Amino acid sequence: MELKVKDFESALKSLEDIVVQLEAGDLTLDRALELFEEGIRISRFCSSKLDEAERKVEILIKAADGTMKEVPFTEDVEANES
Amino acid sequence: MDLFAQRKIYSVYDITSEIKRSLDKFGILWVQGEISNFKHHSSGHMYFSLKDQRAQMKAAFFRNNNLYLKFRPEDGMEVIVRGRLSVYEPRGDYQMIVEYMEPVGLGSLQLAFDQLKEKLRKEGLFEDLHKIPLPLLPRKVGIITSPTGAAIRDILRILKRRNASLDVLIYPARVQGTGAAEEVVAGIRYLNSRRDIDVIIAGRGGGSIEDLWAFNEEIVARAIYQSELPLISAVGHEVDYTIADFVADMRAPTPSAAAEMVSGAREDLRATVASFGGRLNQAIRRGIERRRLNLERLAHNKAFTVAPNKIRDLQQRFDEGAMRMAQAMRRFCYAIRHRERLIATRLHALDLRRLLDHKKQILAHSRQGLISGTKTCLAAERSRFEVAVGKIDALSPLAILRRGFALCRDAKGIILKNAADVSCGDQVSVTLALGSLECEVKKTNENYELRMTNYELKN
Numbered sequence: 388m389e390l391k392v393k394d395f396e397s398a399l400k401s402l403e404d405i406v407v408q409l410e411a412g413d414l415t416l417d418r419a420l421e422l423f424e425e426g427i428r429i430s431r432f433c434s435s436k437l438d439e440a441e442r443k444v445e446i447l448i449k450a451a452d453g454t455m456k457e458v459p460f461t462e463d464v465e466a467n468e469s
Numbered sequence: 470m471d472l473f474a475q476r477k478i479y480s481v482y483d484i485t486s487e488i489k490r491s492l493d494k495f496g497i498l499w500v501q502g503e504i505s506n507f508k509h510h511s512s513g514h515m516y517f518s519l520k521d522q523r524a525q526m527k528a529a530f531f532r533n534n535n536l537y538l539k540f541r542p543e544d545g546m547e548v549i550v551r552g553r554l555s556v557y558e559p560r561g562d563y564q565m566i567v568e569y570m571e572p573v574g575l576g577s578l579q580l581a582f583d584q585l586k587e588k589l590r591k592e593g594l595f596e597d598l599h600k601i602p603l604p605l606l607p608r609k610v611g612i613i614t615s616p617t618g619a620a621i622r623d624i625l626r627i628l629k630r631r632n633a634s635l636d637v638l639i640y641p642a643r644v645q646g647t648g649a650a651e652e653v654v655a656g657i658r659y660l661n662s663r664r665d666i667d668v669i670i671a672g673r674g675g676g677s678i679e680d681l682w683a684f685n686e687e688i689v690a691r692a693i694y695q696s697e698l699p700l701i702s703a704v705g706h707e708v709d710y711t712i713a714d715f716v717a718d719m720r721a722p723t724p725s726a727a728a729e730m731v732s733g734a735r736e737d738l739r740a741t742v743a744s745f746g747g748r749l750n751q752a753i754r755r756g757i758e759r760r761r762l763n764l765e766r767l768a769h770n771k772a773f774t775v776a777p778n779k780i781r782d783l784q785q786r787f788d789e790g791a792m793r794m795a796q797a798m799r800r801f802c803y804a805i806r807h808r809e810r811l812i813a814t815r816l817h818a819l820d821l822r823r824l825l826d827h828k829k830q831i832l833a834h835s836r837q838g839l840i841s842g843t844k845t846c847l848a849a850e851r852s853r854f855e856v857a858v859g860k861i862d863a864l865s866p867l868a869i870l871r872r873g874f875a876l877c878r879d880a881k882g883i884i885l886k887n888a889a890d891v892s893c894g895d896q897v898s899v900t901l902a903l904g905s906l907e908c909e910v911k912k913t914n915e916n917y918e919l920r921m922t923n924y925e926l927k928n
Contacts, residue, residue, distance in 0.1 A: 395606040399738070402745050409752035416760060423753040430749070433742045436606060437735055439634045444625060446616055446639040447659075455659065460639055462622060 395436050402429045485558050492554040492563060500565060501549045501573060502526075504542050515542065519550065519565065527564035528552075534568045539581035539682075547573040578678050582685050585712055589687075594694045600718040601699040603730065605738060607667035609636040610731050611698075613656035616641040619674035620703065620724035627725050633732030638666065644673035649683035654692040661698055669696065670727045671713065672703030684711035693717055703727035870902035888913040 405426040409419060446460040479487070502519030509515050513532030518525045528550065530542075542548065552567040572580045589595065614620045616639055628635060640660060642652035653671060660666050671693070673681070683689060684704045693700050693716045702717035703724040714720040721727035767773075862868055870876065877885040878898045891897060891910050899906040 396604065399605065399741070402742070406745050406748045406752065409749060409756070412752075412756060412759075414756075416756070419753060419756050423749060426745070426749045430742050430746045434739070437739050437742065442628070442634050442636060444637040444639070446641060457638060460616070460637070462625065 395433060398429050398433050398436075402426060402433065405429070482558065485556055485561065488563070489556040489558075492556060495554050497551060497553060499549060499551050500526075501547070504546045504548055505544050507542055507544050515567075517542065517544075519548075527557075527562050528567050529557075529564055530567040530570060535570075538570060538577070540572060540577050541581075541584055542570060549573055576678070578682065578685075582678070582712070585685065585687055585690070586715065589690055589712065589716065594690065595715045599694070601697075603699050603701070603719060604667045605734050607635060607731055609638060609665050609667055611638050611640060611656075611660035611663070611666040611669045613640045613642050613653055613660070613669065613671040614673055614724075615644045618644065620644075620672050623674075623723070623725045624670065624672075624703075624728040627728035628732055631729070631732045631735070633735060635732055636665075638663075643683075645676065645680045645683055650686035650689050653683055654688050657689075657692040657696050657700070661696055666698055668731055669698050669700040670703055670721070670724070670731070671700060671717075672721070672724045672727060673705065674724070675706040675709065681705050681709060681711055684713040686712075689713055690716045701727045701730055867902065870900070873902075876900040888915050 405422050408414065409422055409426070414422070444460045445457040447455045448458055450456045500519060502521055502525075505518045505520055505525070507515070507517040513535070515530035515535050517528050517530070519528050520526070530538075530550075548570050549572075550565065550567045551569040552565050554563060555566050556563050571577045575583070593599070612621060612624060614624075621639060625637070628637065638660075640656035642656050643649040644653070657669065657671065660669050671684075673684075678685075681704055684702065690712045693702070693713055699718040701719045701721050702711070702713040703721040703726065704711045704713055705723075707722040710720075719730060721730055866876065876899065878900070879885055879891060880896050883890075885891060885897065891913060893910050893912060895910050897908050897910060899908055
């Protein structure tokens with residue numbers, strides 16, 4: 388299920404809006420259920436973003452032709468002496 | 470003595486040169502005084518006067534020496550200068566050629582710091598409204614720092630401990646010494662040019678004001694200000710404040726703190742999302758419950774119980790009515806049948822049948838009589854008829870013919886009674902009792918009349 392737009396920030400904001408609307412209480416039952424479903428979708432999306440676990444650490448090296456290149460970074464002091 | 474006899478007459482230039490040579494003998498000296506009439510030419514050379522309450526002297530601070538000056542000399546500033554004395558021949562001024570200047574009281578670096586801070590503050594570079602908010606959940610952070618320094622190690626350690634799923638890209642830069650400021654600026658520009666960086670950390674470990682100086686340079690401050698990506702400055706220890714700290718979108722007292730800033734949100738955000746989830750559930754449940762109660766209340770409303778009762782009532786009355794009607798129908802049918810039987814009985818009593826039989830008999834009888842009577846009549850009539858027929862028959866020409874007489878007709882068909890009506894040779898037809906003849910007259914005999922004799926019948 389694809390959400391329209393949605394990076395984390397705007398997703399969180401939408402979620403907050405939905406919660407506020409639902410708590411206000413003056414919606415038709417159909418609309419309330421619609422919003423509830425969307426709210427659940429968004430909150431799952433946010434949770435999944437928060438749980439993403441990859442981490443990459445890289446350092447830039449200036450190549451011979453002057454362009455920058457990324458290489459993995461190790462905390463070995465000698466290897467990274469520039 | 471004759472003052473005029475062996476006088477030595479110098480040229481102006483010569484005596485000036487002599488003075489210059491004398492002054493030169495001072496060598497390198499230090500002078501303290503207050504700056505006045507300070508002028509910084511476009512050539513880069515600085516010209517001013519140094520003075521105290523009783524005397525003043527001119528000074529020149531040429532470009533190749535004053536380039537290294539971190540602070541800006543100003544009128545009224547008390548300074549200590551080092552240089553040589555000289556003479557500016559064209560004007561006959563003696564002056565000091567300054568090769569080094571420092572402020573009295575504050576260190577020159579501190580002074581430079583204060584001056585730049587004031588200047589940039591006036592330009593509005595430190596204003597909050599120019600600060601870009603940090604992203605809540607950055608995916609990639611660019612770090613401008615020394616790859617071998619303590620700062621990067623601290624940052625990476627904190628990120629690992631917080632289990633932050635955040636990519637790191639290090640832009641290696643010198644963080645002190647000549648050219649460090651330029652490298653930091655290049656780093657800021659490079660990271661901004663990429664599309665995948667969400668936030669920048671620029672920082673280094675602790676050190677003296679000289680060590681941290683790169684982060685006090687004007688070019689660094691302006692690069693930070695112009696950065697479109699949010700930038701966290703993480704320079705030195707908690708107590709160290711650099712110009713970069715004022716311009717940056719966020720100041721971290723240490724590099725570790727910066728790492729926490731880019732990763733910290735995660736736990737809080739989890740809690741926020743969880744709380745929103747809880748509130749969603751509650752809100753929808755409450756909404757549904759409220760509606761359900763409404764519905765129940767309405768369902769128990771009299772309107773819904775009264776009507777069914779009324780209907781049942783009506784149904785019952787209908788049923789009763791139907792039953793009674795059925796009964797009435799049945800009774801009616803019985804009554805009719807009863808009457809029918811009664812009538813039948815009475816009819817029988819009236820002996821109508823017998824009467825009918827009797828009548829039938831009479832009828833049959835009469836019929837018989839009629840038939841036989843008719844037969845008799847018919848027989849009588851027949852015999853009369855037969856008699857008549859006999860009579861007719863006797864009188865009929867056929868009977869005559871049978872008696873041997875013949876009927877003669879002429880060619881025209883007229884019955885011949887007189888021989889005079891024909892001539893010899895005429896054709897005549899003769900009808901016999903049986904058959905007919907076609908004859909030709911051979912001879913006629915007139916005046917012959919058959920007289921009736923005893924053969925006449927008298928009626």
